[in-house]
Amino acid sequence: xTRNTAAVRETLTIPESLRGRRxxxxxxxxxxxxxxxxxxxxxxxxxxxxxxxxxxxxAGCTIPELFAxxxxxxxxxxxxxxxxxxxxxxxxxxxxxxxxxxxPDTRAATRERAISVWLRCELPTLVRRVATRENRPLLNxxxxxxxxxALMERRYPIYAEADVIVDCGxxxxxxxxxxxxxALTSHAPxxxxxxxxxxxxxxVVIGDGLLARAGALLAPxxxxxxxxxxxxxxVARLHMRTVLSGLAENGFTTSTVIVxxxxxxxNVESYLSVGSSGGRR
Numbered sequence: 001x002t003r004n005t006a007a008v009r010e011t012l013t014i015p016e017s018l019r020g021r022r023x024x025x026x027x028x029x030x031x032x033x034x035x036x037x038x039x040x041x042x043x044x045x046x047x048x049x050x051x052x053x054x055x056x057x058x059a060g061c062t063i064p065e066l067f068a069x070x071x072x073x074x075x076x077x078x079x080x081x082x083x084x085x086x087x088x089x090x091x092x093x094x095x096x097x098x099x100x101x102x103x104p105d106t107r108a109a110t111r112e113r114a115i116s117v118w119l120r121c122e123l124p125t126l127v128r129r130v131a132t133r134e135n136r137p138l139l140n141x142x143x144x145x146x147x148x149x150a151l152m153e154r155r156y157p158i159y160a161e162a163d164v165i166v167d168c169g170x171x172x173x174x175x176x177x178x179x180x181x182x183a184l185t186s187h188a189p190x191x192x193x194x195x196x197x198x199x200x201x202x203x204v205v206i207g208d209g210l211l212a213r214a215g216a217l218l219a220p221x222x223x224x225x226x227x228x229x230x231x232x233x234x235v236a237r238l239h240m241r242t243v244l245s246g247l248a249e250n251g252f253t254t255s256t257v258i259v260x261x262x263x264x265x266x267n268v269e270s271y272l273s274v275g276s277s278g279g280r281r
Contacts (some may be wrong), residue, residue: 018184022087024094024110025180026101026159027119028151030129032168032176033095036119039177041093050095055082063097080106087113098151102158111163111220115187117180118162123149125169157225157251161216163187190217211242215250225252230274234261 023040025033034050041048055078056062066075079100086094087109094114100106101116110116121129127145164183168176190207205217219225229243236258247254257274259265 018091018115018187020091022089022092022094022114023184024087024096024114024116025119026096026116026162027098027168028121028126028148028155029098030126030148031098031119031121032129032173033119035173036168036177036180037093037095039173040180043177043181044093047092048095049086049092051079051083051086051100052095052097054086055079055097058082076103079103084109098155101162102155107158107161107220115164115184116162117164117166117184118159119168119176119180120156120159120165121168123152126152128170157215157249160249161219163189211239212246214243214246215248215252216246218247218252219250225250226254227252228255228257230257230259232259232261232265 023044023046025037025040027033037050038048052063055066055075059066059078061069063075066078076099079097080103083094083096083100083106086092096106101110123145126148130144130148164180164187166176166180166183188207190205190210193204193206195202195204210217214227215225218227227247229240229247231240236256240256240258244254244256259270259274
């Protein structure tokens with residue numbers, strides 16, 4: 001078990017929303033999950049656990065050796081099992097491997113038991129950070145910039161499902177850690193009010209900044225990343241761009257239907273016209 005061993009810890013009050021839950025750091029290789037995770041754990045007085053280190057400990061060999069001997073599918077299966085075990089414990093800071101959050105079961109387990117934090121980095125930052133590393137199987141003997149760019153395109157819409165997103169650059173690790181801590185402290189999970197009808201049920205979600213998080217909230221409950229956004233003209237003028245941006249961040253294909261504002265639009269004819277229009281891209 002990789003535990004934080006910092007000699008000096010700041011005394012901080014853990015926010016109510018974090019108590020009893022784990023903090024899971026996700027992001028691409030080079031995002032700083034391990035270095036930030038150790039510092040964050042020290043500030044909160046919590047254990048630090050690195051999923052990659054736990055996998056190597058369980059397997060008795062390094063991750064590059066696992067890839068070489070058994071291939072990536074075997075590694076991913078083992079990774080999922082290790083993370084399940086790590087999530088089952090008490091409060092701690094976890095650092096996930098870059099591909100771990102891509103697994104739907106792992107994301108579901110993380111939503112249930114942890115607060116997830118995406119350390120989001122731009123491509124130049126990642127390229128500089130991984131340039132001298134030789135223990136990254138996905139980067140071996142390849143154009144690192146091109147490989148990282150392809151991984152960003154595929155993984156960033158999934159990482160965007162994380163509860164908290166913190167942009168990271170070339171600042172000192174302590175600075176990034178403080179920003180992560182600030183984001184966690186101010187994080188307030190949305191309230192969900194269930195509405196149960198005779199033929200269906202749904203949740204009304206209440207909270208701050210939810211329009212920008214539309215994609216992250218919808219992705220776990222929709223079978224496909226496709227959405228039609230229906231709005232009246234006044235609301236669309238104020239908020240449509242934010243909603244569409246939030247959906248796009250998670251890779252949604254979107255269409256829009258805009259109806260005239262006012263009570264006169266609230267009738268069966270308008271409802272039928274919305275259903276038949278199919279939206280527009």
